[in-house]
Amino acid sequence: MTNTPFRPRIWLLKECPFCLKLRIALNEMGLDERVDYIVFDKGDDTEADLRRRLTDAGIKPSYPAAEVAPGEYAAESDDLIARYAREAGVDPETDLPLLAYYKAGVFPRFVEMFKTLKEMGKAPA
Numbered sequence: 299m300t301n302t303p304f305r306p307r308i309w310l311l312k313e314c315p316f317c318l319k320l321r322i323a324l325n326e327m328g329l330d331e332r333v334d335y336i337v338f339d340k341g342d343d344t345e346a347d348l349r350r351r352l353t354d355a356g357i358k359p360s361y362p363a364a365e366v367a368p369g370e371y372a373a374e375s376d377d378l379i380a381r382y383a384r385e386a387g388v389d390p391e392t393d394l395p396l397l398a399y400y401k402a403g404v405f406p407r408f409v410e411m412f413k414t415l416k417e418m419g420k421a422p423a
């Protein structure tokens with residue numbers, strides 16, 4: 299019998315700036331080949347399935363989210379970045395220049411835009 303190593307599953311909502319932050323971080327840590335990304339759209343079956351998994355695990359649905367160990371789920375982009383940075387032996391504050399660039403400029407603008415759209419009742423998520 300072969301022992302297939304566990305591959306974390308990472309759920310990313312297509313239009314979510316927090317999901318892009320995690321995606322950038324994992325890519326920059328060189329982990330793209332070690333995880334499976336599941337990209338979904340707001341309101342699709344994948345989102346419904348993920349919401350069920352998170353709720354069953356006692357986690358308030360929020361994206362991005364991950365299956366970090368068999369049957370064990372986690373959310374919160376910064377927590378997930380910290381977890382995988384620890385495993386990869388990097389400091390996310392100093393060792394990931396693309397992540398730092400995104401967090402210093404586009405990310406806060408995105409979040410601001412999402413907030414404004416939400417107030418207008420037009421946010422995609």
Ligand SMILES: N[C@@H](CCC(=O)N[C@@H](CS)C(=O)NCC(=O)O)C(=O)O
Nearest residue numbers: 314315316360361362374375376423
């Ligand atoms: N603090 C969370 C915030 C994530 C967040 O607000 N994500 C939005 C999508 S951009 C979300 O989960 N929305 C809930 C929903 O669409 O039901 C994180 O950093 O992961």
